[in-house]
Amino acid sequence: MTFLNRRIIQQPTLLASSRRNFGNLLEKYETGQTSTSGSGRQLTSIHPEPSFTTNWTKSGLTINADLSGITNAHNSFNAYLCRDDGTTLATYQFAEGRNATTLSHTEANYETFSYQVKLGTTVVSSHTETYTRPTPTYTTSFSTNELTLTASITNITDAHNSFDISLERDDGTMLQTHTLMEGETSSTFIQAESSYGTYNYIVKINGTQTDAYEATYIPPPIPTFNVALTNDDLAITATLTNIANPDPYYTVSIYDSSSQVASHTFSTNDTGVVLIWNETTYGTKAYTIEINGASHSSHNIQLNEAVVFSDIEVLVSPQGNGDTATNITTNLSSGYTPNPPHDSAIKHRLSNNNTNTHDLANALAWRNSDNNTDTKIIYEFPFITNVSKWKIWDARRDWTFTNYHVWFGDTEASLAKHATYSFNPTTVWNNATPNSQTRTLSPVKETKYMAFSFDDISTNPSTGQGTAGPGVAEIKIWGYPSSTVSY
Numbered sequence: 001m002t003f004l005n006r007r008i009i010q011q012p013t014l015l016a017s018s019r020r021n022f023g024n025l026l027e028k029y030e031t032g033q034t035s036t037s038g039s040g041r042q043l044t045s046i047h048p049e050p051s052f053t054t055n056w057t058k059s060g061l062t063i064n065a066d067l068s069g070i071t072n073a074h075n076s077f078n079a080y081l082c083r084d085d086g087t088t089l090a091t092y093q094f095a096e097g098r099n100a101t102t103l104s105h106t107e108a109n110y111e112t113f114s115y116q117v118k119l120g121t122t123v124v125s126s127h128t129e130t131y132t133r134p135t136p137t138y139t140t141s142f143s144t145n146e147l148t149l150t151a152s153i154t155n156i157t158d159a160h161n162s163f164d165i166s167l168e169r170d171d172g173t174m175l176q177t178h179t180l181m182e183g184e185t186s187s188t189f190i191q192a193e194s195s196y197g198t199y200n201y202i203v204k205i206n207g208t209q210t211d212a213y214e215a216t217y218i219p220p221p222i223p224t225f226n227v228a229l230t231n232d233d234l235a236i237t238a239t240l241t242n243i244a245n246p247d248p249y250y251t252v253s254i255y256d257s258s259s260q261v262a263s264h265t266f267s268t269n270d271t272g273v274v275l276i277w278n279e280t281t282y283g284t285k286a287y288t289i290e291i292n293g294a295s296h297s298s299h300n301i302q303l304n305e306a307v308v309f310s311d312i313e314v315l316v317s318p319q320g321n322g323d324t325a326t327n328i329t330t331n332l333s334s335g336y337t338p339n340p341p342h343d344s345a346i347k348h349r350l351s352n353n354n355t356n357t358h359d360l361a362n363a364l365a366w367r368n369s370d371n372n373t374d375t376k377i378i379y380e381f382p383f384i385t386n387v388s389k390w391k392i393w394d395a396r397r398d399w400t401f402t403n404y405h406v407w408f409g410d411t412e413a414s415l416a417k418h419a420t421y422s423f424n425p426t427t428v429w430n431n432a433t434p435n436s437q438t439r440t441l442s443p444v445k446e447t448k449y450m451a452f453s454f455d456d457i458s459t460n461p462s463t464g465q466g467t468a469g470p471g472v473a474e475i476k477i478w479g480y481p482s483s484t485v486s487y
Contacts, residue, residue: 048072050079050094054117054125061110063129065090065103065117073098077119081105084114084126107131134158136180138165140203140211147196147217151189151203159184163206167191170200170212193217196249221245222291223252223266225273229287229301236285236301238262238275246270253290261287279303307446309386309480316385317477318351326477327380335366336399336469350377355393355473358430363395365471368456376451378412379477386444386480392423392452392472393436397463399471400425400434407451415451425462434473444480 052070056063065081073094081090081103089105107113110133117125139155151167159180166177167189176189193199196219203211225243229236238254246266253263254275262275279285282303289296317326328347335341337360338349346364354362364377387408394400403422409415426434454470 047074047076049119050074050077052079056115056125056127056129058129058131060106061108061131062104062106063113063115063127065115065125065127066100067092067102067117068100070094070099070101079103080116080118082116082118084116089115133160133162135205135208136160136163138205138210142201142213142215144215144217147193149189149191149193149199149201149213149215151191151201151213153178153187153189153203154185156180156185156187166204166207168202168204170202175201220247220249222294223247223250225252227289227297227299229299231301231303233306234279234282234303236261236277236279236303238287238289238299240264240273240275243270243272250292252296253293255288255290257286307384307482309384309446309482311480313388313478313480315476316381316387316479316481317379317475318353325382327382329378329380330364331374331376331378332366332370334370335364336360336370337363337365341366346377350472350475352474355433355436356431360395360399360471363399363471363473365395365399365469367469368458368467369469371454371456371470373453376407376415376453377472377475378415379450379475380412381448381450381479381481383481383483384446384448385482386446387441387450387477388444388480389438389440389478391436391438391474391476393474394423394426394434395471395473396429396434397425397427397460397465398468400457400460400467401454401470401472402457402461403455405453405455406439407449407453408445408447409449409451410447412449415449418445425457425460425467427460427462450477 050070050072052067055066055068057066058064063081067079073096075093075095077094079092079094079101080088082088090103092101092103103117105115110131112128112130114126114128116123116127136156136158138153138157141152141154143150143152153165160182161179163180164177165180165187167175169175175191178187178189180187191201196217198214198216201213201215202209203213223243223245225240228239228241230239231237240252243266246268248265248267251263251265252273254261254277261277264273264275266273282305284300284302286298286300288298317328327343328350329343330341330346332341338345341364349362349364352362356362366375390406392404401423402425403420405420406418407415408418421437421439423437424435428434452472452475454472456469457467459465460467
């Protein structure tokens with residue numbers, strides 16, 4: 001057998017075979033493959049090796065070596081897909097009549113690999129392939145509520161922990177980041193802002209932008225309310241009422257000329273708010289109210305030192321000597337007597353203890369035509385006084401009144417009507433004492449100013465005779481002053 005093979009190898013036709021055919025011949029010899037000649041002798045079979053074109057393709061993690069245009073296919077030949085270190089990945093045994101096939105292998109990791117296609121032991125094609133992990137895809141949707149953005153990441157494909165999805169501002173400020181996990185299909189970013197306005201958001205994967213969104217957060221309506229300032233000595237109370245649209249976004253602050261004195265952050269169920277602070281001095285205090293730094297309103301309050309009243313009732317007008325520290329004026333523009341109605345003359349007449357009305361010399365009288373609803377005799381006490389009672393005399397039967405009104409106020413401009421009183425007019429003429437009336441207040445009335453006004457009458461009901469106008473002979477006032485006065 002050895003001799004026969006040597007003879008065959010020495011044949012000229014075998015010398016024309018390529019080295020690769022010779023290698024295949026030896027392979028067949030070593031495995032004992034034979035064929036029968038016409039003479040019945042056993043000869044080793046010799047076939048030309050296949051030839052083909054190799055084309056490399058990739059799908060996902062799968063490499064494909066496509067063999068096409070195969071000629072001389074025979075099952076005595078094998079093609080191998082190998083790594084460059086010789087590791088066999090796939091094997092194909094040629095089949096007669098088949099002119100194309102594919103050798104495939106699927107990798108487990110995304111890396112770079114070098115491949116070879118061998119015919120037998122001979123490398124006929126080499127290829128290097130880099131497998132890049134596919135970038136995950138996803139759908140992003142955005143929604144807002146109050147000051148909160150929700151970015152929903154859904155329909156995630158190809159999730160892997162080598163990829164991070166981030167939520168950023170358009171200036172690059174990182175807000176949140178999320179590392180994907182294999183098999184993950186959804187994720188959510190929730191971003192809470194601290195103030196209202198317009199914000200631009202960016203969604204990125206591994207630094208590459210995929211989505212953008214502009215959100216405008218509109219603040220709630222500005223609260224509305226009424227403000228009243230009161231005080232208890234130096235303690236100031238600001239009472240907010242009729243509050244509408246309260247919301248924690250808004251803070252109301254109260255400022256004096258130099259600093260904030262009180263503040264309150266609204267809650268949604270606020271209907272009324274009370275703010276209290278203390279001053280250190282008396283006088284007029286001015287405050288401004290702001291809502292989130294924007295002006296709302298301005299308010300003043302007068303702080304007066306606490307009044308301590310005498311516990312002894314005294315006659316505050318007039319005094320025993322016929323004079324008075326209480327100032328007495330009138331807003332009459334014209335009087336019957338005195339005429340003109342100078343304040344000094346009026347003060348003298350109404351402070352004179354002599355009520356004898358001889359020719360109205362000790363009285364104040366003015367015509368009905370000069371009288372109106374605002375005509376007053378005005379008393380200004382030297383100190384704040386708790387008025388307790390008064391006594392009033394009319395002048396004469398033709399200068400009298402049937403009703404009079406009493407007014408009190410902290411200032412002349414703030415005089416307010418306290419009450420109306422009826423009076424029985426006198427029937428006397430000259431050289432006689434007219435009618436009088438005493439009224440007591442309970443409780444006493446704290447005031448700085450007191451005034452009297454009179455209604456017109458055309459007839460004295462006590463006599464049935466006509467009258468010329470109001471007439472007053474004297475008014476005495478008692479009370480508890482807040483300080484000692486030397487009369």
